[in-house]
Amino acid sequence: MNILIIGGGGVVGQKLAQALVKSGMLRGQAITRITLADVVDPAPVAAPFEIRTMICDIADPASVAECVSKDTDVIYLLAAIVSAHAEEDFDAGMKINLFGTYNVLERCRALGTSPVVVFTSSIAVYGGEAQDPLGDHSFPNPQTSYGMQKAAGELFINDYSRKGFIDGRAFRLPTISVRPGKPNRAASSFMSSILREPLNGQEAVCPVDADFLHYYLSPRRCVDNLIKGAELAGDDIGQNRVMQMPGTSLSIKQLIDAMTAVAGPEPAKLIRWDAQPDIKKIVSGWRWDIHADKAERLGLKADDSFEDNIRYYLEDDKPAA
Known part of the structure; x- marks a missing residue:
């Protein structure tokens, strides 16, 4: 089982890698390699199997091609620029959050291996005139560019899964708190x-x-849910590969x-x-x-x-x- 974490230098990416190392298994198979990729070379994680670190700019298709290989079984697509940054710099948000996602999925399509792809979306897809309560089937009506870019990514995940290019699943993350480190440019920081x-x-x-x-979730529980999310069978998820993560x-x-x-x-x-x-x-x-009815039914937890x-x-x- 070879796993790629794009955004592997971030808080969630590092914690996810550590949790996977501790488990040693994913989708019923022993993990043989984890690759941590980010725009800056990620910190390595100690493991009894191979750990790779590499620089990957998802806005650059050539960089993505070096990162996503034919033997990659599971891809965690966590990389993004955060909400306030995407609002201030529209071009950067489009290049990374929208076309970066597209580049990763296009690489999967070109390889023809249909890897499991776990995409982190956001509750920023909700807003505007969408009616409460909100959940898996609410009409996305984002009121920020970041939310729009994440909503578009969800549509990509659904369609590339429908076509068999990937085995995708997308989770609308609550705000993750309490995060370690320093304040970032996210409006939720x-x-x-x-x-x-x-x-x-x-x-x-x-x-x-x-x-x-x-709407909140801890980093520890978020990682647990991302691991569980990768292990879900596509048939159990159904035609809509997008769901709200519990919070x-x-x-x-x-x-x-x-x-x-x-x-x-x-x-x-x-x-x-x-x-x-x-x-x-x-x-x-x-x-x-x-509300996260579908995810809770599938075993994810707040x-x-x-x-x-x-x-x-x-x-x-x-x-x-």
Whole structure:
């Protein structure tokens, strides 16, 4: 079993690789190689089998051809530029999020091997006049360029699967929190930083009101679901290869209350409330009444509570003092 993780240098890609190494199996077969590919050479992961790292620019078909080989069995297509970046730089978003996805799928078609392709979409595909509750069969009506690009990627996954070019499945990810590392250009970045930085003894800024609702999932559970998602049989998924990954809808206040329940009252005192109209404009178009009936029926899961999200960060990612 040879696995390629495109976006293997990112938080989810690295955690996914580590989880796959720990398991040693995918789709009932022993893993013999994992290739981590990203626009910057990814950090290697220790394993008892072959680990490759390589630079891959999915906007460049030649680079993709070097990355996706005939013996690749499973491709995790995680690479993307994030929401605020795609909104600021339309050309970059199109090259990477739209045509990058196309380039990977076209390479699969040219090889004729029909690999399993796991594509990470986003709840940013929802919005506008789509009616609540939202879920697997809701009409995508994104209100950002990033959401549009992800919605187009979903259509690619469905059609390339229908034609037999790939065995695809696409998951609309909730916002992943609490993410380790530093804030990035995602409009949702504050949904981790307002917890991560205070847990690390640093000040953080919250740009929205305490009653702002959103849909969340921990990195640990996201990785579990991505592994489960790759193992699903195509016939069980059905004609629509796109589904909502389970999450939980919570307010900012509920996130902070969960942090306080686990870590005590001091971290919350480090949150500074400072409205940021540019961020609020983007996130106000996002929706939160989301249901993941199909994925849950197929065995994917949400976190039991956001207190678990806090505990996972403290166990897995908090920097040593």
